Amino acid sequence: MKTRIEQEFVNYIEKYVSKNGHHLIIKITRESQFEEADAIEMFRKMDIKGMIIFPTEKETYNDAVLRLSLDKFPFVLIDRYMENILTYSVTSENKAGTLEAVSYLLNKGHKHIGLISPIITNTVTDERAKGFENAFLKRGTTINKNLWLTLSFNDISQNKTPKLIKEFLISKPEMTAIFTMNAELAVYTHLAISSLKSETGREIELLTFDSPGISGVTFIKQDIEKCSKKTVDLLLEQLEGIYEPKRMYVPVELILSERELLEKILT
Missing domain, CATH: 3.40.50.2300 (Response regulator)
Incomplete structure (x- = not known):
């Protein structure tokens, strides 16, 4: 949450989650894979419906995220994605x-x-x-x-x-x-x-x-609002029982x- 871009992501995600009748619960992992794994486990125990994950900046994938993919648990990766592993993700071009x-x-x-x-x-x-x-x-x-x-x-x-x-x-x-x-x-x-x-x-x-x-x-300039809306749309799609993983790119603009x-x- 230290950058304005990350703050905008949370702002717009919350906007579209609420607009669709859901509530957003936030856990900040501060680029720690351990915190990320703990957050995923905590949310699963809370029986939440789905997750939006801004993955940590590490070379290796988090096993907890991979487990979500294997279990076909509803989640979307935003801003970053896992290369060579097909999951729902939204990122800028x-x-x-x-x-x-x-x-x-x-x-x-x-x-x-x-x-x-x-x-x-x-x-x-x-x-x-x-x-x-x-x-x-x-x-x-x-x-x-x-x-x-x-x-x-x-x-x-x-x-x-x-x-x-x-x-x-x-x-x-x-x-x-x-x-x-x-x-x-x-x-x-x-x-x-x-x-x-x-x-x-x-x-x-x-x-x-x-x-x-x-x-x-x-x-x-990234279109953070469009990225956020597409992310929420993809999560809602999974909550409706559709599972067709896709990687979506949102255009950027030179200002x-x-x-x-x-x-x-x-x-």
């Missing part, structure tokens, strides 16, 4: 959105584009990384993964991350633009870029997935900053 964003930077003339990402351990970061790569492949341009900075979850904090990113930027003087995987990393990257600019005058363009709430930053919009109008 991460790959297509990142491809569009990075292509936008390439079309502006940027050749050396960096990537700031958490360690790639789930379908969201994996799809966004593939979208990044596909933007270069589509243009037949060589991609330089030495310009990628992947951070462990322990390294992502207000105290540590801006310093780590600034050191990374200093070590890559050829980099002129950077894409961040999420809004939190965009905020830390913006701090690092601003600090570097004040010291050296160096300009680095920043683009990110999800709004960081920073003026002048172009970002990819240009005010400056970018003005430049586009003038050109």
